[in-house]
Amino acid sequence: xxxxxxxxxxxxxxxxxxxxxxxxxxxxxxxxxxxxxxxxxxxxxxxxxxxxxxxxxxxxxxxxxxxxxxxxxxxxxxxxxxxxxxxxxxxxxxxxxxxxxxxxxxxxxxxxxxxxxxxxxxxxxxxxxxxxxxxxxxxxxxxxxxxxxxxxxxxxxx
Amino acid sequence: xxxxxxxxxxxxxxxxxxxxxxxxxxxxxxxxxxxxxxxxxxxxxxxxxxxxxxxxxxxxxxxxxxxxxxxxxxxxxxxxxxxxxxxxxxxxxxxxxxxxxxxxxxxxxxxxxxxxxxxxxxxxxxxxxxxxxxxxxxxxxxxxxxxxxxxxxxxxxx
DNA sequence: GAGAATTACTTCATATCTAAAATATTGACA
DNA sequence: TGTCAATATTTTAGATATGAAGTAATTCTC
Numbered sequence: 232x233x234x235x236x237x238x239x240x241x242x243x244x245x246x247x248x249x250x251x252x253x254x255x256x257x258x259x260x261x262x263x264x265x266x267x268x269x270x271x272x273x274x275x276x277x278x279x280x281x282x283x284x285x286x287x288x289x290x291x292x293x294x295x296x297x298x299x300x301x302x303x304x305x306x307x308x309x310x311x312x313x314x315x316x317x318x319x320x321x322x323x324x325x326x327x328x329x330x331x332x333x334x335x336x337x338x339x340x341x342x343x344x345x346x347x348x349x350x351x352x353x354x355x356x357x358x359x360x361x362x363x364x365x366x367x368x369x370x371x372x373x374x375x376x377x378x379x380x381x382x383x384x385x386x387x388x389x
Numbered sequence: 390x391x392x393x394x395x396x397x398x399x400x401x402x403x404x405x406x407x408x409x410x411x412x413x414x415x416x417x418x419x420x421x422x423x424x425x426x427x428x429x430x431x432x433x434x435x436x437x438x439x440x441x442x443x444x445x446x447x448x449x450x451x452x453x454x455x456x457x458x459x460x461x462x463x464x465x466x467x468x469x470x471x472x473x474x475x476x477x478x479x480x481x482x483x484x485x486x487x488x489x490x491x492x493x494x495x496x497x498x499x500x501x502x503x504x505x506x507x508x509x510x511x512x513x514x515x516x517x518x519x520x521x522x523x524x525x526x527x528x529x530x531x532x533x534x535x536x537x538x539x540x541x542x543x544x545x546x547x
Numbered sequence: 548g549a550g551a552a553t554t555a556c557t558t559c560a561t562a563t564c565t566a567a568a569a570t571a572t573t574g575a576c577a
Numbered sequence: 578t579g580t581c582a583a584t585a586t587t588t589t590a591g592a593t594a595t596g597a598a599g600t601a602a603t604t605c606t607c
Contacts, residue, residue, distance in 0.1 A: 259417035
């Protein structure tokens, strides 16, 4: 392949990456908007609050603020605000961390667990409905590709 | 397949959809965070501003506020705020729409076009770097899958 | 073991973002 | 042609977001 041919190919690849990123973002935003609207309508809550509760649900021993921040891919200041809101609503609680007096251990309250359980069932059904029509084979392929991409990005951006 | 078997399979599929969505969101957020930081560091600007300018770059005749809102997948009120900021910075301009006195036609200024051209080159190189290490074949496959998904979601959510 | 660097968290200023209400203009239609 | 729903935009209140600065506790290091 000559120099011009190579340049052309590289340029095309560049545009491929860009287009890939834009499509990824669009798909993500389309789903996010649907879920946000459904959460607001059916449960009077928001996506970040649901996300935070979902993180806690998977960690019954509780999570530190910093750990929540890392898992949710948002800054610490942001987590403070969301935790404040959920705590005010009685859905989660800050408990003292026995090993580190700087840190909290944030946990779901009993009411929080009950509320989340209800929302999680509905949430899953919304997602299933959104993907309904995409073949299981295609979904599995996408799932696998995105796992690879996530691994790649995590390594690259950490 | 008996009833129990079918239930099991359906449940597994449900979890597949959910996991697919979470991976999509994570990948999207990881890239978004990188791009946001790079835009802030190198160009003292933000992702929504860059996005809005990118939309205008592709539409030399200008776009109405509502059209920007639809293309960016955000609400109209949000667009008002971002346009205000960019206009204050002299990068875009609201011009009267000759056919509709309710509407503006938002356009890049000459300075806006110049500024965007510089940013776009860098932006593309960041994206290429982020995907560097994922094979071209894999990127194309993902690209194709996401196009399908986008089409599917657009139909489903409109 | 005292001082320095690090870590965990909050606070602050500012920029997005949404949903809903308000304003102005357009277009359809009886 | 007057009325009235629909459309284009802005404004408002409130919830997320970020980055940076501040406070408190821990850990590293000599």
